[in-house]
Amino acid sequence: MTEPFLSIRNLRKTFGSFVAVHDVTIDIPKGEFLTFLGPSGSGKSTTLYAIAGFQDPTSGDVLLEGRSLLSVPSHKRNIGMVFQRYTLFQHLTVAENVAFPLRVRRRPDAEVNRKVAEMLSLVRLEGFGGRYPGALSGGQQQRVALARALAYDPPILLMDEPLSALDKKLREEIQAEIRRIHRETGVTILYVTHDQDEALHLSDRIALFRDGRIAQIGTGEDLYLRPACEFVASFIGNSNFLPAEHLQTTDGAATIRLADGSIVSGVKATQEFGQGQKTRLMVRPEAFRLRPGPATAGLAVEFIDAAFFGERRRVVARTSAGQEIDVRPPSDMANDHDETAQQSGQVFFDPAAAFLFPALQTT
Amino acid sequence: MLLDYDRLGWLRGALLAFTGLVAAFLLLPVVFIVLLSFGSSRWLAFPPPGWTLKWYEELFAEPAWLEAALTSARIATMATVLAVVIGLMASFALVRGKFRGRDAVRGLLLTPMVLPVVVFAIAIYAFFLRIGLGGTTAGFVIAHTVLALPFAIIPISAALEGFDKSIEDAAIVCGASPFEAKLRVTLPSIKIGIFSAAIFAFLASWDEVVVAIFMASPTLQTLPVKIWGSLRQDLSPVIAAASSLLVLLTLSLMIVTALIRRKLST
Ligand SMILES: Nc1ncnc2c1ncn2[C@@H]1O[C@H](COP(=O)(O)OP(=O)(O)O)[C@@H](O)[C@H]1O
Ligand SMILES: [Mg+2]
Numbered sequence: 033m034t035e036p037f038l039s040i041r042n043l044r045k046t047f048g049s050f051v052a053v054h055d056v057t058i059d060i061p062k063g064e065f066l067t068f069l070g071p072s073g074s075g076k077s078t079t080l081y082a083i084a085g086f087q088d089p090t091s092g093d094v095l096l097e098g099r100s101l102l103s104v105p106s107h108k109r110n111i112g113m114v115f116q117r118y119t120l121f122q123h124l125t126v127a128e129n130v131a132f133p134l135r136v137r138r139r140p141d142a143e144v145n146r147k148v149a150e151m152l153s154l155v156r157l158e159g160f161g162g163r164y165p166g167a168l169s170g171g172q173q174q175r176v177a178l179a180r181a182l183a184y185d186p187p188i189l190l191m192d193e194p195l196s197a198l199d200k201k202l203r204e205e206i207q208a209e210i211r212r213i214h215r216e217t218g219v220t221i222l223y224v225t226h227d228q229d230e231a232l233h234l235s236d237r238i239a240l241f242r243d244g245r246i247a248q249i250g251t252g253e254d255l256y257l258r259p260a261c262e263f264v265a266s267f268i269g270n271s272n273f274l275p276a277e278h279l280q281t282t283d284g285a286a287t288i289r290l291a292d293g294s295i296v297s298g299v300k301a302t303q304e305f306g307q308g309q310k311t312r313l314m315v316r317p318e319a320f321r322l323r324p325g326p327a328t329a330g331l332a333v334e335f336i337d338a339a340f341f342g343e344r345r346r347v348v349a350r351t352s353a354g355q356e357i358d359v360r361p362p363s364d365m366a367n368d369h370d371e372t373a374q375q376s377g378q379v380f381f382d383p384a385a386a387f388l389f390p391a392l393q394t395t
Numbered sequence: 396m397l398l399d400y401d402r403l404g405w406l407r408g409a410l411l412a413f414t415g416l417v418a419a420f421l422l423l424p425v426v427f428i429v430l431l432s433f434g435s436s437r438w439l440a441f442p443p444p445g446w447t448l449k450w451y452e453e454l455f456a457e458p459a460w461l462e463a464a465l466t467s468a469r470i471a472t473m474a475t476v477l478a479v480v481i482g483l484m485a486s487f488a489l490v491r492g493k494f495r496g497r498d499a500v501r502g503l504l505l506t507p508m509v510l511p512v513v514v515f516a517i518a519i520y521a522f523f524l525r526i527g528l529g530g531t532t533a534g535f536v537i538a539h540t541v542l543a544l545p546f547a548i549i550p551i552s553a554a555l556e557g558f559d560k561s562i563e564d565a566a567i568v569c570g571a572s573p574f575e576a577k578l579r580v581t582l583p584s585i586k587i588g589i590f591s592a593a594i595f596a597f598l599a600s601w602d603e604v605v606v607a608i609f610m611a612s613p614t615l616q617t618l619p620v621k622i623w624g625s626l627r628q629d630l631s632p633v634i635a636a637a638s639s640l641l642v643l644l645t646l647s648l649m650i651v652t653a654l655i656r657r658k659l660s661t
Contacts, residue, residue, distance in 0.1 A: 084568055107567045107576075119565035123583040133569035136579075180569065190568075 035098045037062035037220060038083075038188060043092035045078050052078045054244040056092070060222070062187075065214050067223045069231040070241030071267075076224045079241075080190050083222065085109050096187070112181030112219070116193040118173045120165035126176050127152070127161035133184045151179035154213060171202045175209070182217065191223045195230065207233050228268055232256075240264055260302065262389040265314045272357045273312040274331075275391065278305040286388050288313060291353035296329040298383035303390065310391040317360035318344070319385040322371040328380035333357070338372035347372050349379060425642055432635035439632055450636040460637060463621035470532065470617060471600040474539035478596040479589060481540070482547030487577075489548070490555045501548075508545040512605040515542070520609040530612035538610050539600040546595035554588025555581075587659050594652050598645070 036059035045053040053075040060066050068076040081087040083094050085106035094101045101109055120129050130151050134144045152158050155175040165173055174194050181189055191210075195203045211234060214221055225231055231238050232252040239249040240263075248260040252268075259265035262273070276288040279295070286301040288311065296313075305311060322345075324330060333349035336356070340363075347359040359379050371377050403410065427441070432450055434443025454460050488494075489501050507515060519538050520529065528534030558581060566576035582589065604619040611620045618641060625634050 107570050107572050111568055113568040115561045115565060117559055117561050119562045121580050136571045
């Protein structure tokens with residue numbers, strides 16, 4: 033195998049007796065957009081700061097093209113970074129901010145001016161060069177920060193929740209800009225967020241963090257369609273968990289008994305289970321249908337609440353075991369009959385779209 | 396709010412009168428001094444029988460006064476530079492540092508502000524005599540630096556607390572060494588704090604008299620010491636003239652400060 037571009041090896045960081053990052057290993061190919069996703073406090077920033085050089089890892093290594101970065105001080109790592117908080121230099125104009133990394137590198141004036149103009153046009157802020165950061169909106173400030181971080185053509189760009197202070201509309205707008213800039217520059221990006229939509233929108237791959245460990249790393253589809261554990265399944269997208277008893281598994285297709293006694297075969301087993309083991313079956317709300325299909329399993333429910341949202345219905349139903357479930361079937365244009373108008377009925381799902389996880393996981 | 400100015404009614408008049416009285420009480424003596432410095436009476440009679448500039452002529456005719464003023468300025472400037480530089484380094488340690496005894500160090504550095512000046516003056520006088528710094532410019536400057544230090548540390552620390560360290564970190568990832576980042580990014584961002592520190596430190600030394608009396612020698616006298624000494628010899632209107640100039644200088648310093656602060660904060 034060829035040398036990965038950036039490699040994080042067995043990274044561990046403790047603060048006193050508290051372990052913030054347990055054992056993180058990731059290989060990142062050149063040009064990838066990798067997102068660290070996870071709840072607050074799961075060790076995303078700490079991992080990022082170890083790459084930037086603001087945190088010395090307790091153990092482990094960070095390698096860029098095979099060479100360890102750990103002995104290189106932050107200012108010599110030649111890494112670009114955009115922070116969560118606004119970090120523009122308030123006493124310098126926008127152009128001077130973008131020029132700053134080039135000035136400290138003692139680049140000639142002509143090159144600095146050319147690069148500043150190029151960067152400001154990259155982030156679509158031509159004509160703002162003479163303004164001071166105080167006169168810019170939050171979104172504009174973060175775009176200047178992006179221009180500043182890219183001005184010296186760093187091989188890696190780190191971004192720590194750069195959009196979390198912005199409102200939703202602006203956030204989506206700048207996400208699109210970031211995608212475009214990634215495409216145009218080909219820079220390798222490591223992006224931290226706790227917002228799954230942002231992660232899915234931006235990333236080539238997502239590393240989902242939990243308690244200082246990577247729960248799963250893969251494309252958005254991997255995480256949504258093939259979750260490795262219950263945590264991933266519940267963090268990415270929406271999910272229902274139904275208690276179930278495992279009966280047997282052949283070729284990864286498990287047969288289970290649900291709480292109402294019904295037997296379902298062909299669900300995806302995410303690991304080996306023993307006979308009679310307590311498990312939980314995960315079914316996504318959008319995997320439910322209101323009508324049976326060729327190979328669907330049915331679940332008897334009472335309909336508690338239903339609302340029509342055009343593309344789909346949102347239904348709250350209660351199983352015969354008394355568990356409330358979230359059902360979001362897509363609207364059927366060919367059949368306008370509303371089954372949820374009745375008091376009770378059945379909801380259906382394809383067992384191949386349901387996942388079996390061990391029960392009693394600590395969450 | 397309990398004490399809303401707009402709803403005080405007749406109390407508002409009383410409050411205004413009281414405030415006026417306090418202001419008058421504080422300012423009138425200064426006004427009298429200034430008036431007396433232009434009065435023709437040798438015995439500081441009030442109201443003055445006539446007006447004259449002769450006390451100012453006498454003041455400028457005597458080189459000792461000018462020399463005292465220059466000495467004051469020289470010592471205050473050196474003490475200011477030292478207090479600001481040391482205060483800056485101390486503030487970084489106190490605000491950013493995480494070490495045992497940090498609060499104790501902070502307390503120690505601020506003691507000159509709460510310690511009775513006379514106690515400090517006697518202590519440092521005895522100490523300096525022993526180590527041969529008594530009556531020297533160096534001793535004078537060191538003593539005033541210690542006194543001025545709290546006035547430098549307080550505004551600089553406050554400014555540094557309000558400065559987001561991420562901004563300095565951003566400068567460092569941009570390629571600036573930690574020192575360069577502080578110089579080019581952090582210091583300009585806390586310049587108002589540094590400027591206030593310089594002004595307060597300068598004033599703390601400029602009009603300080605107690606320690607100065609102990610530090611002074613016949614050849615090394617600051618303006619407040621000279622005024623104090625002259626007062627004890629005779630009550631001449633020349634002192635009023637010297638005091639008026641001192642007031643004028645302090646006043647102009649404060650006006651310039653206000654103007655510069657306004658400019659810095661935009
Ligand atoms: N300097 C520090 N000292 C002590 N604990 C810290 C420090 N930095 C981070 N932590 C802790 O480490 C954990 C991970 O933090 P962080 O990496 O910032 O999480 P995230 O970015 O995923 O929200 C948190 O529980 C946080 O409280
Ligand atoms: Mg974080």
